[in-house]
Amino acid sequence: MIQRAQALAALSENEFDLVVVGGGITGAGVALDAATRGFSVALIERADFAAGTSSRSSKLVHGGLRYLQNFDLALVREALLERQLMVALAPHLVHPLPLVVPAFDGARPDRLMGVGLNLYDAMSVDRDRLRSRRGKRARGERAQNASAMGDELQETARPVQPEEGESWSPERHRIVSGEEVLELLPALAAREPTSGYLFYDCQTDDVRLVLTILGEAERFGAACANRVDALSLLQRDGRACGVRALDRESGEELEIRAANVVNATGVWADRLGVAAADEDDDEASVAGLDHAAGDPSAGRSVGESRGASELPRIRPSRGTHILLRHEDLPLVGGAIVPADAGRTIFALPWLGRTLVGTTDLDYEGELDHVRPSGEDVDYLLSAINTFFETTFGVGDLAGAYAGVRPLISSGDPKKSVDISRKAELYEASSGMLTITGGKLTTWRRMAKLTVDRIVERDSREAPCRTHEIPLGQGVAVEDLPRVEGVPEKSYAALAGRYGYAAREVLALAAERGELAQPIVPGLPDLLAEVALAARREQARSIGDVLLRRTRLGLLAARELPVQRVADVLARELGWSPQDAAREIERFAEEAEAEGIRADSAAPAVAEGAAASHVREAGEPEVHSA
Ligand SMILES: Cc1cc2nc3c(=O)[nH]c(=O)nc-3n(C[C@H](O)[C@H](O)[C@H](O)COP(=O)(O)OP(=O)(O)OC[C@H]3O[C@@H](n4cnc5c(N)ncnc54)[C@H](O)[C@@H]3O)c2cc1C
Numbered sequence: 246m247i248q249r250a251q252a253l254a255a256l257s258e259n260e261f262d263l264v265v266v267g268g269g270i271t272g273a274g275v276a277l278d279a280a281t282r283g284f285s286v287a288l289i290e291r292a293d294f295a296a297g298t299s300s301r302s303s304k305l306v307h308g309g310l311r312y313l314q315n316f317d318l319a320l321v322r323e324a325l326l327e328r329q330l331m332v333a334l335a336p337h338l339v340h341p342l343p344l345v346v347p348a349f350d351g352a353r354p355d356r357l358m359g360v361g362l363n364l365y366d367a368m369s370v371d372r373d374r375l376r377s378r379r380g381k382r383a384r385g386e387r388a389q390n391a392s393a394m395g396d397e398l399q400e401t402a403r404p405v406q407p408e409e410g411e412s413w414s415p416e417r418h419r420i421v422s423g424e425e426v427l428e429l430l431p432a433l434a435a436r437e438p439t440s441g442y443l444f445y446d447c448q449t450d451d452v453r454l455v456l457t458i459l460g461e462a463e464r465f466g467a468a469c470a471n472r473v474d475a476l477s478l479l480q481r482d483g484r485a486c487g488v489r490a491l492d493r494e495s496g497e498e499l500e501i502r503a504a505n506v507v508n509a510t511g512v513w514a515d516r517l518g519v520a521a522a523d524e525d526d527d528e529a530s531v532a533g534l535d536h537a538a539g540d541p542s543a544g545r546s547v548g549e550s551r552g553a554s555e556l557p558r559i560r561p562s563r564g565t566h567i568l569l570r571h572e573d574l575p576l577v578g579g580a581i582v583p584a585d586a587g588r589t590i591f592a593l594p595w596l597g598r599t600l601v602g603t604t605d606l607d608y609e610g611e612l613d614h615v616r617p618s619g620e621d622v623d624y625l626l627s628a629i630n631t632f633f634e635t636t637f638g639v640g641d642l643a644g645a646y647a648g649v650r651p652l653i654s655s656g657d658p659k660k661s662v663d664i665s666r667k668a669e670l671y672e673a674s675s676g677m678l679t680i681t682g683g684k685l686t687t688w689r690r691m692a693k694l695t696v697d698r699i700v701e702r703d704s705r706e707a708p709c710r711t712h713e714i715p716l717g718q719g720v721a722v723e724d725l726p727r728v729e730g731v732p733e734k735s736y737a738a739l740a741g742r743y744g745y746a747a748r749e750v751l752a753l754a755a756e757r758g759e760l761a762q763p764i765v766p767g768l769p770d771l772l773a774e775v776a777l778a779a780r781r782e783q784a785r786s787i788g789d790v791l792l793r794r795t796r797l798g799l800l801a802a803r804e805l806p807v808q809r810v811a812d813v814l815a816r817e818l819g820w821s822p823q824d825a826a827r828e829i830e831r832f833a834e835e836a837e838a839e840g841i842r843a844d845s846a847a848p849a850v851a852e853g854a855a856a857s858h859v860r861e862a863g864e865p866e867v868h869s870a
Pocket of ligand 1: 266267268269270271272289290291292293294295296297298299300301302303304305306307473474475476509510511512513562563564565603647648649650651681682683684685686687
């Protein structure tokens, strides 16, 4: 990415077709989509890129098997097709993950789950591709894949394999033996599984996906800066014509002029939107955006002339994840783990650890730092301990995190777990577009929906191109140059994180030998990545590096070498010893506020006032992303 100072200069000097507020996956997607259609684009992010929900997901690029239960079929279908596309566009970042639903004591795997998986398989097939493939197949083979639902034959049908030159397409689910279950879930050895369903979804590193999309947007001319807070909407004749913003580093205000404003602020969307609706109609006026107000419900009732439907009403729902060391709970594939009240959670291998989550509970607390509650952590531990016959306690956790889903309230008191993950686009009478809801997986569709509307308003001819824009560039691990001192296992990790750009990390490590060392001994992330994060990815703090550019804050929360990271950043960012000491202190506060060491998780009572009135029968609502 371009340097922050350079991006800031571009933001204040130019007039843009579009300014995007919010640097999560949604904002990044809108910036890429618009830039690739020829719009000039500015993007500002108040905190760090992906610092909101987009760094706190379950890391799945998936259709969401669970949404089939809610008959959210269109959403599942859309997400499944996006999943397939993401593997093609970013194969180094989005990769297939086998998932297993184990069965024990000779019991048949659950039939209902089999029906759901049949449907999931059927919906994940790209019909155009299937048609052409079928045309080439012999009649007898074709019969094997003919029926979509409820056909037991399908459970043993041959997997649909990609033909030469084709991208990944998921294999059909199938029943596997107990031995195969154990190969994928060695942690289940004590329970001796006898069979299970095997199916596929995809996995990513959510922050790296956001950074990669932003990098591509910049390649098409977008200017993106973090730590720039949209304070107010600029308006001319009642129409949005940019934003007044605050550079949170210098404390200076700037005006970003743009013909279109897109609010992609996730769970903050109603704060930005409502105040924008509170406009007066003075010429070139500035509408106050009261997003900094502590009360999340502030202004929600303020309707604008076109009625409530032009603004979303966000109903945040918190999801908690915990991480265990791979050695403690070894997994090769993911497991669907039963939890209380007939719900399920995931246990997934992720970046050398085991990631367990998630809960799904209405949330009314502070949005900037969302901590895992003690109760959520206990809930996840209890499910894991029961399923794997283990005795993990909070002290065994490698890390933990929580995030809030930007769910759109329909006004009815549904449980958050039942609220659709559908995205919605709102258009205010000022012309500001707000895009929120949705999922990490469906970012491209959300972006398309938004930019299509701008294209329509402008009467332009500019079709969406993001389905054909590669996200970064993959690289074969063996093609990366070997650098003295870099541990062998770091190469695969670098290739997975940066693709071809891993060469830049290695060049830094070659230039300054001390940067060839791992940040945390035994883990693959290199000190050279700290320097690269500051130089190329606008990292400005220790938290930017440990929580987002690398994920060490989640993977190794108890063993973070904060001083080493500060030393590298100090050299890159010109920090004095006093600056570095202050930054270390700031990170300690951030880590505490985020609750990454679950043992310091706030007791549930501290947040109970917010949560208890929506929780039923005392248990968290659980499941998936
Ligand atoms: C626990 C959990 C698990 C999930 N798992 C999955 C999953 O596995 N797969 C999946 O597909 N989806 C998943 N999701 C959903 C997915 O993570 C979200 O839908 C997605 O990340 C939302 O992205 P966003 O860009 O809309 O919001 P965000 O990522 O929150 O981005 C909004 C950004 O706007 C910025 N902002 C706010 N106000 C301002 C302002 N005034 N000026 C400038 N910037 C501002 C914020 O700092 C923030 O960075 C999960 C969500 C949760 C909570």
